[in-house]
Amino acid sequence: xxPKYDILTKRRFFPLFATQFFGAFNDNALRLALVMIVxxxxxxxxxxxxSTQTFGVIAAVFLIAPYILFSGLAGELADRYExxxxxxxxxxxxxxxxxxxxxxxxYNDIYMLLGLLFLGGTQATFFSPMKYSIxxxxxxxxxxxxxxxxxxxxxxxxxxxxxxVGAQEGKLINITEPGTTxxxxxxxxxxxxxxxxxxxxxxxxxxxxxxxxxxxxxxxxNINNLKIIYANKPVYYxxxxxxxxxxxxxxxxxxxxxxxxxxxxxxxxVYTILLxxxxxxxAIGAVASGRILKGEITGKYAPKALVGMAFFxxxxxxxxxxxxxxxLEIIKADxxxxxxxxxVDKIAEIRALVDSKLLTPGEFFSHIAxxxxxxxxxxxxxxxxxxxxxxxxxxxxxxxxxxxxxxxAADNVIDALFIVVLGIIVSILGEKLHIGMLGxxxxxxxxxxxxxxxxxxxxxxxx
Numbered sequence: 017x018x019p020k021y022d023i024l025t026k027r028r029f030f031p032l033f034a035t036q037f038f039g040a041f042n043d044n045a046l047r048l049a050l051v052m053i054v055x056x057x058x059x060x061x062x063x064x065x066x067s068t069q070t071f072g073v074i075a076a077v078f079l080i081a082p083y084i085l086f087s088g089l090a091g092e093l094a095d096r097y098e099x100x101x102x103x104x105x106x107x108x109x110x111x112x113x114x115x116x117x118x119x120x121x122x123y124n125d126i127y128m129l130l131g132l133l134f135l136g137g138t139q140a141t142f143f144s145p146m147k148y149s150i151x152x153x154x155x156x157x158x159x160x161x162x163x164x165x166x167x168x169x170x171x172x173x174x175x176x177x178x179x180x181v182g183a184q185e186g187k188l189i190n191i192t193e194p195g196t197t198x199x200x201x202x203x204x205x206x207x208x209x210x211x212x213x214x215x216x217x218x219x220x221x222x223x224x225x226x227x228x229x230x231x232x233x234x235x236x237x238n239i240n241n242l243k244i245i246y247a248n249k250p251v252y253y254x255x256x257x258x259x260x261x262x263x264x265x266x267x268x269x270x271x272x273x274x275x276x277x278x279x280x281x282x283x284x285x286v287y288t289i290l291l292x293x294x295x296x297x298x299a300i301g302a303v304a305s306g307r308i309l310k311g312e313i314t315g316k317y318a319p320k321a322l323v324g325m326a327f328f329x330x331x332x333x334x335x336x337x338x339x340x341x342x343x344l345e346i347i348k349a350d351x352x353x354x355x356x357x358x359x360v361d362k363i364a365e366i367r368a369l370v371d372s373k374l375l376t377p378g379e380f381f382s383h384i385a386x387x388x389x390x391x392x393x394x395x396x397x398x399x400x401x402x403x404x405x406x407x408x409x410x411x412x413x414x415x416x417x418x419x420x421x422x423x424x425a426a427d428n429v430i431d432a433l434f435i436v437v438l439g440i441i442v443s444i445l446g447e448k449l450h451i452g453m454l455g456x457x458x459x460x461x462x463x464x465x466x467x468x469x470x471x472x473x474x475x476x477x478x479x
Contacts, residue, residue: 023155023159023162023163023166027217027219028154028155028219029159029166030214031214031215031217032103032147032150032167032214032218034210035107035147035214036143036147036171036174037171037173037174038208038210038214039107039110039140039143039174039208039211040170040174040175041175041207042110042178042204042207042208042211043137043140044174044178044179044182045178045185045204045207046132046133046204047079047179048178048179048180048181048182048183048186049183049185049189049200050126050129050133050182050186052182052183052186053186053191074130075130075133078130078137079133079134079137079140080137081134081137082134082138083137083141083144084433084436085141085234086141086142087144087238087241087425087426087428087429088231088234088235088239088241088422088426088429089142089230089234089237090141090144090146090421091237091241091422091423091424091426092231092241092421093230093421094142094146094224094421094422094425095223095225095228095418095419096223096224096225098221099146099421100150100221101220102142103218104215104216106143107208107215108212110208110211111205111208111212114204114205114207114208116132117129117132117204118197118201118204120132121189124191144425145422145424145428146421147167148167148411149224149412149420149423149424150218151163151167152412152417152420153222154221159311160311160313160413161305161309161311161312161406161409162303164302164405164408164409164412165303165305165306165405168302168401168408169299169300169302169303169401170299172295172298172299173296173299175295176292176295176296179291180288180292185200186200222417224417224420224421225418228418238426238429240422241425241429242429244423245426245427245430248416250410250414250477251415253477253478254315254408254410254414254478255423255426256430257318257404257407257478258407258411258427259427260434260467261400261404262404263437263438264325264463264464264467265400266435266438267438267442267456267460268294268396268460269291269294270439270442271457272287272294273287275290275336276290277374278350279336280339280341280375280380281342281346281347281350281374281375282375282376282377283371283374283376285376286377289390290393293393293394293397294396295397296394296397297393297394297395297396297400297401298397298401299401301397301399301401301403301405302404303401304398304402305401305406306405308402313406314406314410315406315410315475315478317402317403318406318468318475319468319469319472320468321400321402321403322399323464323465323468324395325396325403325461326461326465326468327395328392328393328395328399329392329396329457329458329460330458331388331391332393332396333454333457333461335386335388335389335392336389336454339385339389340379340380340382340383340385340386341375342370343373346373349370352366353367353370407478
């Protein structure tokens, strides 16, 4: 079989792709705009009762918490009712959220915006099992790998573009001039309008389980869905595999800001480039998985992809060690500030000096070791895309039609739990055990190799 890339031109796929793309864009544009306001605007004039770093973490948690709380209910609804109609309902909810967000931006209501971020995550939670469970109904079997590649790759690109747009338009906001919020508000409303329009063209889908009685107890529905996925061992092992991708991927993404600042000594523009390289790499790997597997639904290359992630992580660590950096006295001054070994009245002065010496993109890319760092990140992300998509497709293909949405909802819960658990482990390694950035990346490489062994051992059960 050959992968079919012309599905982007088909009504049975493109409206769904566009709907989910602009939804992911909006979630992240809203989050980054909110974080930028708190980081650069609010703190200068008032207090929010917490550090900007803590606020950023809370904002991220508010987006992911609904996946743990409501995925079970979302899966049951998607199996019980016609999914294309449900998708349109969720997009209308998104419209309400974005209208309220525009009002809250205008009135500078940070806490209400945080609540809306949680509602945005909830909307995405209900949309997720619908979009993934409908794919096997709308696509032919030899198109499924490619379709998942486009969906996953498009999601990463939407996250990237939404984050950049949200950050830039958030910086434009002047909290004393409500009119400056129109940039982000118009962007959010335009994106949701496009998403709603696209959703109108999603073909009607067959109801998976019309006699299912929906359990409105969210804890019980989550447990029931996890039991369903555990009973189907090929699907269960594939779900554990995809959860590893989301967990370890979130680790890399969370480490990149500090890696750019504290290891590479580069300015924030370089971080934006690293983020773009990682997101584009995952998208390329996701789409390329269809060509590599020639449409075959199998996880046979998953262990090799994880070995590739480990290999490129090691080359990134080596390259970072030899990367070009500012003068040694600047590095020593920065380390002294971060370790608290300078007088309080000198902190701002020294920090300003260090920030002024951080590498610009031009300076950063003028040295071969720095370029190798970026190439390595690109390799990590491509391997990640190649690894994840076949496993996600196996989950769809091997699930019973009557419970496919619930299986995907359970997969979302497992993904979210892996993200949370690995995030806690990384925090402990850094904050409690004082393991440096490159040491944590080294452990991530070793963990990828160990998980490659695990995936290889269960491939026969996955098939």
